[in-house]
Amino acid sequence: MRKLLTSISARNWFLVATLCVLMSCNFPSRRVDRVSESSKPIVLTTFTILADMARNIAGDRLIINSITKLGAEIHGYKPTPSDIVKASKADLIIENGLGLELWANKFIASAGNVPTLTLTKGMQPLLIEGDIYSGKPNPHVWMSPKRAIIFVERLVDAFIKIDPLGEEIFLRRGNAYIKKLRVLDKELFQAISSIPASRRVLVTCEGAFSYLADDYGMKEAYLWPVNSESQVTPKRMLNLINLINERQIPTIFCESTVSAESQLEVARATGAKFGGTFYVDSLSDSNGPASTLLDLHRHNVSLITSGLTYNAVEK
Numbered sequence: 246m247r248k249l250l251t252s253i254s255a256r257n258w259f260l261v262a263t264l265c266v267l268m269s270c271n272f273p274s275r276r277v278d279r280v281s282e283s284s285k286p287i288v289l290t291t292f293t294i295l296a297d298m299a300r301n302i303a304g305d306r307l308i309i310n311s312i313t314k315l316g317a318e319i320h321g322y323k324p325t326p327s328d329i330v331k332a333s334k335a336d337l338i339i340e341n342g343l344g345l346e347l348w349a350n351k352f353i354a355s356a357g358n359v360p361t362l363t364l365t366k367g368m369q370p371l372l373i374e375g376d377i378y379s380g381k382p383n384p385h386v387w388m389s390p391k392r393a394i395i396f397v398e399r400l401v402d403a404f405i406k407i408d409p410l411g412e413e414i415f416l417r418r419g420n421a422y423i424k425k426l427r428v429l430d431k432e433l434f435q436a437i438s439s440i441p442a443s444r445r446v447l448v449t450c451e452g453a454f455s456y457l458a459d460d461y462g463m464k465e466a467y468l469w470p471v472n473s474e475s476q477v478t479p480k481r482m483l484n485l486i487n488l489i490n491e492r493q494i495p496t497i498f499c500e501s502t503v504s505a506e507s508q509l510e511v512a513r514a515t516g517a518k519f520g521g522t523f524y525v526d527s528l529s530d531s532n533g534p535a536s537t538l539l540d541l542h543r544h545n546v547s548l549i550t551s552g553l554t555y556n557a558v559e560k
Contacts, residue, residue: 282308286336286407291346292319293528294387295339295364295396297538301422302400306411312352318502319526320345320471324352332356336407339400343370344471345384362403364396371455373470383471388525389456390430390542394423429542436550437461444553448489448497448517450508453525468507477507489515496520496552501535502527520552 287308290296296311303309312328313319332338333356340349342363353361370382386392401419405412437445445463447454452467466488469476489497489511496518499505505522512519523545524535535541 287334288337288339288404288407289332289335290339291341291349292317292526294526294538294541295341297528298387298393298396298422299339299400299404302397302415302419303404303411304414304418306408306414307404313527315530316502316527320347322346322348324348324355328352329355332359335359337362337403339364339403341365341384341386343382343384343386360407362399364399368392368395371459373452373455376470378470381471383452383455385453385471385525386456387538388454388542389460390426390433391460392456393538394426397423397426425539429539433457433542433546434461436546437463440550440553443492444495446488446492446494446553447549448485448494448511449523450499450503450505451525453500453523468511482507482511485511486514489517494553495555498523498548498552500525501529518552518555520555521548523548 285306285308287310288299288303290299290309290311292313293311293315296309299307299309310331312324312332313322329352332352335356336359338353338356338359338361340346340353340361340363342349342365346352353359365384365386368386370384370386373379373381373383387396397419401415404415408415442462446466447458447463448466450468452465452470454463454465457463458465466485468481468485488494494515494517497508497512497515498520499508500523502525505519509519511517524541525545528537528541529535534544
């Protein structure tokens with residue numbers, strides 16, 4: 246009896262040892278989706294839209310935070326001491342560039358020797374035309390899904406550098422997100438193509454839709470080219486009023502992070518309809534219409550198509 250038990254025990258130990266070997270052979274080659282909170286690299290973005298893009302790629306391997314909050318006006322943002330402390334602890338800071346974040350250079354310098362990714366570096370920007378800012382780059386590259394794909398590719402490369410073990414995850418999630426942007430690209434093209442060609446004039450407060458207009462066959466007009474509503478001048482307002490009247494533009498818009506009062510004055514002066522609020526520099530909260538970049542584009546284009554197919558006789 247003892248001999249039989251000894252035999253069984255030996256056999257069991259052999260099976261356990263074999264199982265351990267098999268497990269060790271099969272699993273270490275696969276990368277792990279989850280890492281402990283304390284070991285996750287910290288990534289800080291300059292505004293919420295970049296944070297959303299980064300989270301889509303990073304999954305739960307990285308800690309992603311935005312310096313500016315939802316609804317903040319990002320061009321003239323003034324970083325706080327706590328922002329600088331957060332940045333000094335980051336493994337990577339991500340900015341848009343092209344003069345969008347006027348405060349970024351001093352902020353990043355104050356944070357110390359933290360690696361920084363400028364998403365638009367080396368890209369050929371669209372230039373502002375016909376204004377005192379003529380010849381300066383328009384920074385709102387993410388407002389075209391086609392060009393946002395370049396941001397995704399650069400984010401993937403940057404994340405692999407700070408977390409090499411996450412490469413497989415970043416590549417997989419990045420490719421999945423690019424597929425979503427390509428689907429969005431087709432949706433936007435079809436929607437904007439449904440607008441009569443003579444009506445494809447997009448009038449906004451800020452000239453933030455240059456890349457969308459350029460990629461999807463629209464013209465753009467605005468009260469100020471970039472930055473803030475403090476740039477509104479009587480001349481700019483008069484020029485916009487004349488354009489709306491000449492082109493019989495039925496609907497005009499403004500953005501969520503600035504006051505719409507000047508644009509409402511333009512609407513009253515021309516009889517154009519105020520078509521609603523776009524999201525450009527910031528996402529909405531989770532209950533709003535633009536809680537992700539994909540939702541932001543769908544919300545904006547829905548307003549554009551309904552507004553520019555509005556019956557001009559009803560003005």
